Amino acid sequence: MHLQESGEMYLETIYILSKKGKAVRSIDVGEYMGYSKPSVSRAVGLLKQGGYVMSDNDGFLSLTDEGKRVAEKMYERHTLLTRFFVNLGVDEETATEDACKIEHDISDKSFEAIKNFVNK
Amino acid sequence: MHLQESGEMYLETIYILSKKGKAVRSIDVGEYMGYSKPSVSRAVGLLKQGGYVMSDNDGFLSLTDEGKRVAEKMYERHTLLTRFFVNLGVDEETATEDACKIEHDISDKSFEAIKNFVNK
DNA sequence: TGATGTAGTTAGCAAAGGCTAACTGATAGG
DNA sequence: CCTATCAGTTAGCCTTTGCTAACTACATCA
Numbered sequence: 001m002h003l004q005e006s007g008e009m010y011l012e013t014i015y016i017l018s019k020k021g022k023a024v025r026s027i028d029v030g031e032y033m034g035y036s037k038p039s040v041s042r043a044v045g046l047l048k049q050g051g052y053v054m055s056d057n058d059g060f061l062s063l064t065d066e067g068k069r070v071a072e073k074m075y076e077r078h079t080l081l082t083r084f085f086v087n088l089g090v091d092e093e094t095a096t097e098d099a100c101k102i103e104h105d106i107s108d109k110s111f112e113a114i115k116n117f118v119n120k
Numbered sequence: 121m122h123l124q125e126s127g128e129m130y131l132e133t134i135y136i137l138s139k140k141g142k143a144v145r146s147i148d149v150g151e152y153m154g155y156s157k158p159s160v161s162r163a164v165g166l167l168k169q170g171g172y173v174m175s176d177n178d179g180f181l182s183l184t185d186e187g188k189r190v191a192e193k194m195y196e197r198h199t200l201l202t203r204f205f206v207n208l209g210v211d212e213e214t215a216t217e218d219a220c221k222i223e224h225d226i227s228d229k230s231f232e233a234i235k236n237f238v239n240k
Numbered sequence: 241t242g243a244t245g246t247a248g249t250t251a252g253c254a255a256a257g258g259c260t261a262a263c264t265g266a267t268a269g270g
Numbered sequence: 271c272c273t274a275t276c277a278g279t280t281a282g283c284c285t286t287t288g289c290t291a292a293c294t295a296c297a298t299c300a
Contacts, residue, residue, distance in 0.1 A: 035289095037247075038290080088237055095230065105218065110214060117208055126256075126257060146278065147276080156260080157277075158259075158281095159258060161278060179277070
């Protein structure tokens with residue numbers, strides 16, 4: 001199963017909400033992303049099928065190792081690309097928006113190149 | 121009519137093929153992009169409807185002013201983003217691929233920021 | 241106990257944008 | 271003149287990913 005951009009966004013969102021401490025439900029994911037309950041329900045179902053997400057008896061969501069791997073990758077890209085744009089003088093909001101789109105498109109090679117640039 | 125990423129790609133392709141001198145037909149666009157004739161046919165039809173493309177009696181395609189404006193914008197982004205990645209040490213092929221995706225997503229603000237960086 | 245509210249699911253719609261199959265219409269060769 | 275080829279179109283399918291409407295299941299409250 002190959003993850004689409006939308007799948008990556010759902011995983012990243014679960015990851016971000018998990019980091020805030022509280023248990024994550026589908027409804028929280030939907031609220032964060034601005035999506036309806038059925039959209040999240042289906043997406044989470046597919047991510048479970050794909051082995052990226054698990055849910056316990058109370059419906060609380062967690063990431064599998066693979067899900068976490070993807071989510072962390074996206075999150076790292078997101079934060080670093082945001083930082084990159086801000087360094088170049090872009091306002092925080094625009095930087096975040098652009099990072100959010102680019103994080104799904106960019107190759108590992110190019111990302112690493114930007115990362116090296118930002119960290120030097 | 122709001123242009124999607126795919127519309128922008130078709131316009132950019134027509135622009136690139138036009139620059140090569142010869143008259144551009146739908147079939148050329150399809151060959152360049154790796155798409156089937158019906159896909160191109162529909163896309164070009166929509167771009168005509170939207171006022172981005174015109175065709176003469178022989179089926180040769182040309183861009184309207186608005187189509188050219190979009191195509192040139194994408195082309196500029198494409199070449200500059202490629203240059204940006206190459207400058208950071210990314211190989212030409214990867215740089216082009218990534219530029220091709222990012223050119224549709226990035227905001228004017230962030231693009232201008234990268235442009236300033238590359239040109240200094 | 242019955243009404244309300246919350247979370248999730250099911251069914252089905254829509255738009256984008258690929259595809260194949262099969263048609264039309266013009267041009268060119270034998 | 272018939273046939274083959276080439277360009278384009280039409281019809282219709284498929285996937286992705288959003289949506290609404292309507293349902294279920296549970297919990298809480300008066």
